[in-house]
Amino acid sequence: MLTPVGADTYFKLPRSVSRAQAGTIPLAAATAWLALCSKDCLALDRSQAKGNSVLVWGGSSSVGLYAIQPASQRGFDVVTTCNPKHADLVLSYGAKHVFDYKDEKFAEKIKAAAPNLLHAFDTIGNKGSSAAAFQAFFSDPGSICTVRPGRANTENVVQGTCVTDMLPLCTELILLLQVSKHDHELVAELFKKVPEWLEKGYLKPSSPKVLPGLDAVADGFQEYGDGKISAYKIVYEL
Structure with missing residues (x-):
């Protein structure tokens, strides 16, 4: 069932947030939220977060930072990769474990830190990122959501892995076209919470250029x- 995007997918901007900071929020935050929660993506069970892990590949990206925050606040152990120079940044946004994606032993280190890992959100979507994220899964194929439409650059992910993509859903959302009722409700839920989260510091905007x-x-x-x-x-x- 499809539903038109309406006024419940907007939010009032707190005075503590600049317009430039605000410009980083809607698309990136909605992309991250739907990637984590949509039944067509990772479909994380928010009621069973404690003790479960999720990998955010590319945690220092804008979408990555907006994924780390709600996941960690819900109780998931967030594992992420980034350039080492941004390690303190992603930790300050809620990541529990941070690894250098160029480290040849990153997969072994992630498996040691999160042996129950079965879900990954690839916020980079280049030719090697999704396949690299898969290597961090301990045994079962698990599920990967990528930001590239048409599940691009996922050819080297092992067969049996559940691969979904995120960009088309948020493109529909931002262009004010019709989206599924489930995703519409998820985004409305997010944007209803955003003002309070921003005011209380639960959600920190990405740095704008x-x-x-x-x-x-x-x-x-x-x-x-x-x-x-x-x-x-x-x-x-x-």
Whole structure:
């Protein structure tokens, strides 16, 4: 069943949050929330969080940071990967274990830290990220959700792994098209909580990098394409 996106998928911005910070929230936070909770993605059982782990591959990305926070607050043990220079950042956002994704022994170290790991959210979606995330699963194939549409770059994930993608759902959401009733309710639930979470510090916005005007859009895309974006999100000021 599909339902149109309505006023319950908006939220009032607390005065403590700048407009630039606010610009990092809706798409990234909704993407992370649906990836974790949607029945069409990882479908984590929030009532059974204690003692269970989830891997956020690319924890210092904007989506990664918005995934770490609600997962850790719900009681999941969040394992994440990032550049070592961002380790303190992801720990401050709620990650329990942080590993260098370039470490040749990252899979062994993750398995030792989280032997029950069966769920991974790949916030990077490049040619090696989902396959690398799979290596951290101890035994069973588990489930991986990737931000790339059409489950791109998941060819090397072992057969039997449940692979889903996230971007199409949030594209529909942000473009105000129709989404499933279940996902609509999930996002409405999130945005209802966001103002209070921001006020109380339960949810911290990503660091914005502000670029001026529409003429800067090409520069932003180039920065993204060159892989230079790290631990911040580009926001355009109009």
